[in-house]
Amino acid sequence: MPGTGGPWLGARARRTVIDMTTALVTGASRGIGAHAARRLAAQGVTVLAGARTPAATSFPEENIHPIALDVTDDASVAAAVKEVETTYGGLDVLVNNAGITGPEVAPADATADGVREAYETNVFGPVRVTHAFLPLLRAAEHPRLVLVSSQLGSLSSMDAGRWENYPYLAYPSSKSALNMIGLMYAKTLPDVLVTIVNPGFTATEFNDHRGSQTLDEGTDALVAAVLDTEGPSGRSTSRNGLIPW
Numbered sequence: 001m002p003g004t005g006g007p008w009l010g011a012r013a014r015r016t017v018i019d020m021t022t023a024l025v026t027g028a029s030r031g032i033g034a035h036a037a038r039r040l041a042a043q044g045v046t047v048l049a050g051a052r053t054p055a056a057t058s059f060p061e062e063n064i065h066p067i068a069l070d071v072t073d074d075a076s077v078a079a080a081v082k083e084v085e086t087t088y089g090g091l092d093v094l095v096n097n098a099g100i101t102g103p104e105v106a107p108a109d110a111t112a113d114g115v116r117e118a119y120e121t122n123v124f125g126p127v128r129v130t131h132a133f134l135p136l137l138r139a140a141e142h143p144r145l146v147l148v149s150s151q152l153g154s155l156s157s158m159d160a161g162r163w164e165n166y167p168y169l170a171y172p173s174s175k176s177a178l179n180m181i182g183l184m185y186a187k188t189l190p191d192v193l194v195t196i197v198n199p200g201f202t203a204t205e206f207n208d209h210r211g212s213q214t215l216d217e218g219t220d221a222l223v224a225a226v227l228d229t230e231g232p233s234g235r236s237t238s239r240n241g242l243i244p245w
């Protein structure tokens, strides 16, 4: 009798919830996304590693599958949805991780085009990808949506002095927008567990490897959010606890 456990169940049915999890991570060609993919795969998660150039993205792990995905491109995202549906049969967790800094110039010198560049990837990208994958995601038993933000997007934290470490406009404001997007998804999608994660300053190409945290530290919150099926939804988390909006 399916669903009640017991020795008559097939191998797949006996696997744990996490073993049966399929997670898509955008921007998984390198940095935090690639490292999180490896950690999740080690936990038994089937990871679809979104990459702009999947041919150049390879993992030795047999449960990590590169998939073409440019978050700024409607056609690329639509093709990825089709591939996930037909090849992998569903999606339990969507991780919007791809991100760029955009121009690092003083606010007085910030132009609309420069700010738009950051927003295309950091704001419109997650909206595009989430909108396209939501139907597939909501068909899962425990749908989770993870948005990779930054403490530089925390209004209260920046107001309290953090702004001095990063006195630019495009990136911090894009992550503030992403926080609100995550909050609104959480408020309006009761069937989806939404978590906003803040990696912390982590050594990747993003910051010319100046970050003070290791990749393990920088992926703790992301990995925890993917594996969490309890919630509550709508939290802004870090490896050290909640982050104020």
Ligand SMILES: NC(=O)c1ccc[n+]([C@@H]2O[C@H](COP(=O)([O-])OP(=O)(O)OC[C@H]3O[C@@H](n4cnc5c(N)ncnc54)[C@H](OP(=O)(O)O)[C@@H]3O)[C@@H](O)[C@H]2O)c1
Pocket (backbone or CB within 6 Å): 026, 027, 028, 029, 030, 031, 032, 033, 050, 051, 052, 053, 069, 070, 071, 072, 097, 098, 099, 100, 121, 148, 149, 150, 151, 198, 199, 200, 201, 202, 203, 204, 205, 206, 207, 211
């Ligand atoms: N590192 C930190 O200290 C830190 C701190 C807080 C938050 N974060 C956030 O963590 C996330 C990952 O950062 P990271 O440090 O791992 O950066 P990273 O090493 O620069 O990697 C960025 C990833 O995003 C991908 N990407 C960029 N534009 C894309 C697009 N249009 N479509 C699909 N993928 C795209 C890149 O792919 P390509 O290889 O194709 O360029 C790469 O895989 C970002 O959202 C960032 O804002 C990072």
